Amino acid sequence: MPPRSLTVDESLLRRMARDAAIYSLTRPAALVMWVALAAALVFSVLNLSVPVAPGEDGPYGAGWMPVIILALAGFAIVMSVSGARTAVRIAMPVETVVWVSLEDDRLQMGSGRRRSDIAYRTFQRMHVGKDAVLLKLRDTSVATAIPRALLTDDDIATLRSKIS
Template sequence: MTVTVDERLLRGMARDAAVYALTRPAAIVMWIALAAALALSILNLSATGGNPGLSGLLPVASIGLMLYAVVMTIVGARRAVHSATPPGTVVWVRLGDTALHIGAGHRSSDIDYSTFQSVRAGADAVLLKLRGASAITAIPRSLVTDDDLATLRARIG
């Protein structure tokens, strides 16, 4: 089975990749730190009474950092997905006994299952996290049946 990548699929795959990036453990720590900074800056404003001075900018800076993190994550995910599978690319996936076989355009790869650390299925993409790296491989969800997904999870762990 193959699928031709279009703009809608690219947007969906990038969205799934961005959600993954924004909810992984390191990102959760970042969100907790930013939320704590926001809470402390608001408490500091309350303690200063009516004269906040420069500390009045801290809540705005905290919210700005949060927005910046979201925007940059989305932009990075879009760029990565687009460069790996530009619109018009024909993509295919086949599960082998010891490796995942992926093709995109004129390129193909045989990737041993031990290369991956985890599997996460989104609405439009199946995301395979590489072991020992922060990188992921995204494949269109429409190429992976529920049985294939169960097989991937069993083989990857």
């Protein structure tokens, strides 16, 4: 496939970062975190309704636990979005021309003066968002983002077949 290119703008960066944040917040390890936070929240709310004998104090700090748990959930979301924005911005600064080319055995892509040739076997899985295609690298928690506009539906199908 001949290389396709586009110039990155602020809007594209925000949309790609959103897709990357959603991807990171729905990974299996993140889902375990969400379940643990939900269980802690339910437990802390139930703990607030436990009857206390006259003259006894309730559990110390129990009233703050739901607030703290919700703050931790909010912090996780903010940090994921911030990390995704930073990663996408570093890889593809605004006004940079980004290009991609699917070869028989590798994916070629570039941003500005940088160029990467990555063998398909390097990728473990692929997630297609509305504005970004995220390719998770094997044995790492890192994903490579490609603007979705650079890939046709046939390109996506080709990538899926080569990565799976």
